[in-house]
Amino acid sequence: MTKATAGEPPPEDPRKNQRAEPRPGTAAWWLARESEPARQRRRRSLTLDAVLDAAMTLLDTRGAAALTMRNIADALGCTQASLYRHVRNREELVTLLIDRAIAVASAVPPDGADWAEKAAWSARLFREHLLRHPGVASLLRGTERLGPNSLAGMQYSLDLFIGAGLNPRLASAAASSLATFVLGSVHLNLGLDMSDPEESRHRRLLFRSRDAAAFPLLVQHADTLAEVSSDDEFEVGLNALLTGFRALIQNSDITRD
Amino acid sequence: MTKATAGEPPPEDPRKNQRAEPRPGTAAWWLARESEPARQRRRRSLTLDAVLDAAMTLLDTRGAAALTMRNIADALGCTQASLYRHVRNREELVTLLIDRAIAVASAVPPDGADWAEKAAWSARLFREHLLRHPGVASLLRGTERLGPNSLAGMQYSLDLFIGAGLNPRLASAAASSLATFVLGSVHLNLGLDMSDPEESRHRRLLFRSRDAAAFPLLVQHADTLAEVSSDDEFEVGLNALLTGFRALIQNSDITRD
DNA sequence: ACCTGAACACCGTTCAAGT
C-alpha cells in the first residue's frame, strides 16, 4: 500500500526496482504507455479522453481539492471502479491530465519578432494560462516534462535558442530555465491573493511592524515593498533571464568550436 | 465544509470575506497570529513546537503523503483532536511547518565575496537544502513568503541587491525572482529520478523514437538532451539571472534619479 | 469483456464527555 507521492523518499524496495511498474511521469512510463495498443483498441462506452475531459472541467470549476475519483465518476455517470479501467492510479490520471492542460505552450508567437521577443511572448502566454487555471498550476510537478505537449514546447524552444546561436545543451538548459521560472513564479503565488486589495494593506502593516533592529530595510521600505506585485517580479526576472541568455549567446559566438 | 486549497477558486462567499478568518499564509493571517498571546502563555504538556517538530521528522523520514494528523498524533502519543488545540487546520500546520523548514536561508555566505557571488552562494544553498528535504519542497506554495524565516531571507537579499545598486522595488523583484527560480527548479524535478541512471537511458530512447518530422531537434540531439541534468539547467539559469541583474544595475546607474 | 456494488483501510475535523 505504497502511496508514492512527489517529495516522498521512495519506499526503497530491497531489490532495486526490479521490473516494478514505472512511476507515472518517468521516461520509462511515458515510453511504456505508447506500446500498449490493446488498451484503446476496443470501442467502449467510456474512453480515457472522456475521463480526462471530465477531470479537466472539474479541476477548473471546483479546484484541485475537488478532483477526486468519486467526483469524476459522478460527472461521467459511472462508478469509481470504472475509472481504474482507463487509469492505473490517481497519480497517473493527474500526470495525463496536466500534460494535456499544458497544450497552450504550442501556440506560436507573432512572426517577425526576434528570438528574445518570441521567448518573452511564449513565457507570458504560459504564465497567463497557468494563472487562469490555478488548479493546473498547483498540480504541476515536472512529471509532465516528457509528455507530448511538453515535448512540443521543447522542440519549439530548442529551435528558438539554437537559432539564436546556442549549442543544443545550452539551448535545452535555457529553455528549461525559462519554463522553471514561469512555473516557480505562478507556484510561489498560489496561496496568495494579491488581487485582494486588503492583502497589500495588510502586507504594509506587517512590514511596518517588524522589529526595526532585525529588519531595518523591511520597515524602512514597507510601503514600496507592499506594492511590488507578482507581475512586477515576473517581468524583472524574465528580462534578467533573457539578458543573461543574450550574453551567453555572445560568449559562445566568441568561443565557438 | 469548504476544503480551501491552493489552486482552488475561492468558494465565493456572498458577502466578500466579511470578518472571515484569514487564510493561512496571507498577510492578515501572519499578523493575527502575533496578537494572540493567550495561546502560548499557559504551560501545557503539548506545545506547538513539539507538534511542528514531530511533523518535521515525519515529513523528512516518511514523506509528504505520511504527514497526516493521525501520524503526528501517534508520534507524540496523543490523539488527533489534541492537535487542533495548537493549530486550526492541517493547512495552518503546513504553513507554520514550511516557514520553519526554510530557516537555512538565513545562513550567511563567506565574507569578501561580491554581491553576485553571495547571491549565487545563497541560491545554491537554498536549492541543496530543498533537494535534501523534498517533502518540504513539495509543500512550498508561497504561503510562507511572509513568515519570519522568509522575511529574514528577504531582509538579507534586499540588503545585498540595494547594496549592489538597485532601488528597493527592483531589489525586491530581483530577490523574489531568484527565490522563484530556485523553487521552480526543485519543484519541476520533484516527480523525476534523474539520479536513476535508467532514467537517462529511457529518456534517450524516448527522444530517439519521436516522429522525426514533428520533433526533428529532439531526435537529432537525443543523446545530448538526455544528459542535461537538473544541475546543469540550474547553473545556466542562475548565471543568466545574475548576468541580467548586473545589466540592470548598470542601467540604473545611468538613469539614476 | 465490461461495469457495478460493496467493502477496506485510510483521511481531516468536530464535539460531547471525561479528568
Place this chain on the structure above:
DNA sequence: ACCTGAACACCGTTCAAGT
C-alpha cells in the same frame, strides 16, 4: 483547563459478482 473517544463525512483502491 486540557485531553480523549467516538463519531462524521469524506478519501483511493480492490474485487467478487453481475450482465
